[in-house]
Amino acid sequence: MSGFRAPRGTFDVHPEASVMRTRLYKTTSRAFERAAYGRIETPAFEDTELFARGVGGSTDIVRKEMFTFSDQGGRSLTLRPEGTAPICRAYLEHGMHKLAQPVKLWYWGPFFRHERPQAGRFRQFHQIGAEAIGSDSPLVDAEVIGLLHDLLHGLPIPDLTLRLGSLGSVEGRAAYRSELQDYLREHQADVAREVRERIDENPLRAFDAKDEGTREVMAKAPTMLERLDGEDAKHFAEVRALLDRAGIHYELDGRLVRGLDYYTRTVFSFETDRLGAQSEVAGGGRYDGLMELLGGPPTPAVGFACGVERVLMALGEHGAESPPVNAFVAAPDGQRDRALGLVLELRRAGVAADLDLADRSMKGQMKQADRSGARVAVILDEDGSAQVRDMETGEQRPIQAAELIDALT
Ligand code: HAM
Numbered sequence: 116m117s118g119f120r121a122p123r124g125t126f127d128v129h130p131e132a133s134v135m136r137t138r139l140y141k142t143t144s145r146a147f148e149r150a151a152y153g154r155i156e157t158p159a160f161e162d163t164e165l166f167a168r169g170v171g172g173s174t175d176i177v178r179k180e181m182f183t184f185s186d187q188g189g190r191s192l193t194l195r196p197e198g199t200a201p202i203c204r205a206y207l208e209h210g211m212h213k214l215a216q217p218v219k220l221w222y223w224g225p226f227f228r229h230e231r232p233q234a235g236r237f238r239q240f241h242q243i244g245a246e247a248i249g250s251d252s253p254l255v256d257a258e259v260i261g262l263l264h265d266l267l268h269g270l271p272i273p274d275l276t277l278r279l280g281s282l283g284s285v286e287g288r289a290a291y292r293s294e295l296q297d298y299l300r301e302h303q304a305d306v307a308r309e310v311r312e313r314i315d316e317n318p319l320r321a322f323d324a325k326d327e328g329t330r331e332v333m334a335k336a337p338t339m340l341e342r343l344d345g346e347d348a349k350h351f352a353e354v355r356a357l358l359d360r361a362g363i364h365y366e367l368d369g370r371l372v373r374g375l376d377y378y379t380r381t382v383f384s385f386e387t388d389r390l391g392a393q394s395e396v397a398g399g400g401r402y403d404g405l406m407e408l409l410g411g412p413p414t415p416a417v418g419f420a421c422g423v424e425r426v427l428m429a430l431g432e433h434g435a436e437s438p439p440v441n442a443f444v445a446a447p448d449g450q451r452d453r454a455l456g457l458v459l460e461l462r463r464a465g466v467a468a469d470l471d472l473a474d475r476s477m478k479g480q481m482k483q484a485d486r487s488g489a490r491v492a493v494i495l496d497e498d499g500s501a502q503v504r505d506m507e508t509g510e511q512r513p514i515q516a517a518e519l520i521d522a523l524t
Pocket of ligand 1: 196197198199228230235236237238240241242244245246373374375395396397398399400401402417418419420421422423424425
């Protein structure tokens with residue numbers, strides 16, 4: 116023990132936990148490949164201004180959760196708290212508007228928020244995310260939601276609820292915003308100070324407040340969903356019809372607002388009651404105004420992000436599984452070079468194989484074979500012959516060296 120510890124709110128991933136993460140990565144990348152999404156990677160830090168402008172100055176993320184630092188040249192940089200603004204930056208920087216639209220991108224990587232750590236909430240966490248940029252068709256909303264729905268159900272995460280709402284376009288929201296501001300001013304004595312302070316800047320955040328007083332006030336507040344009209348109402352009705360036809364169940368939720376300011380029109384989240392307080396596994400929505408905020412041309416887009424650690428927590432016990440070893444090769448002294456040769460040959464043939472690397476006795480090696488979860492043990496004898504033992508039934512039989520690979524593949 117050196118006295119050093121991983122920083123608060125961060126964690127090390129041990130080999131056992133890594134097995135499930137790798138499996139999740141493989142499942143996810145196959146799902147995105149099938150859906151024609153290309154993988155994008157952006158840097159772990161960006162100009163602070165990108166998030167200040169993109170995520171919004173009145174959000175908790177920008178106000179108190181960013182890891183911001185100056186580099187040696189005095190530039191202000193921030194460890195990315197989320198992935199959507201960086202991907203919009205990349206889309207604009209690399210002229211992706213010239214590609215066939217929408218451009219469909221996905222990502223997996225670490226994100227950083229200075230939040231109060233608790234179960235399911237970390238300061239360095241990982242997201243699987245997707246962004247479909249360049250189309251305002253309701254089809255894209257439904258495709259993105261359908262993709263996330265199938266991914267989460269296929270894992271499978273138990274007890275999932277999809278909540279769906281619409282915040283309208285920025286223009287469509289203007290009248291509702293002032294109606295909500297009036298309502299909040301009327302009730303300002305009963306809401307939390309933080310909510311009161313943000314009535315002018317960001318009245319919708321009040322829906323997210325945790326304190327009892329504000330919650331009571333917001334339970335009776337008018338919602339944007341009740342005020343949707345014109346093109347916004349038509350768009351939302353089409354998204355709903357497409358989801359209905361695809362057999363995707365959702366709960367309408369007019370109080371669904373999210374922790375980022377860029378959302379317009381469709382918003383959604385997936386929750387499970389397996390996670391306690393941090394019940395949200397994934398969330399997202401449309402952000403038709405974000406590109407312009409970042410200095411680009413009007414470019415509609417929609418996407419989501421899913422918390423890797425929350426998915427793994429919701430999957431539960433499976434996370435403790437050790438890597439599968441199909442064959443454990445045990446050999447007495449004098450035969451260890453043969454054991455290594457065989458293990459390498461098995462691995463080349465696609466069989467997961469392992470051997471003793473700590474000079475254990477034959478008895479110790481058989482114990483190790485058992486612990487490793489191997490399906491079979493291959494026991495090499497001093498005379499050059501071999502036996503194969505079914506670790507479950509204990510059945511053991513001699514086997515010719517030439518047959519071994521065939522028998523195990
Ligand atoms: P978000 O809702 O802030 O959205 O985060 C998405 C997901 O990341 C959450 O549902 C949760 O599973 C996970 N997450 C967030 N914070 C933490 C944390 N401190 N510890 C563990 N997991 C966490 C976004 O980030 C948007 N960029 C999503 C999006 C993409 N919208 C459109 N495109």
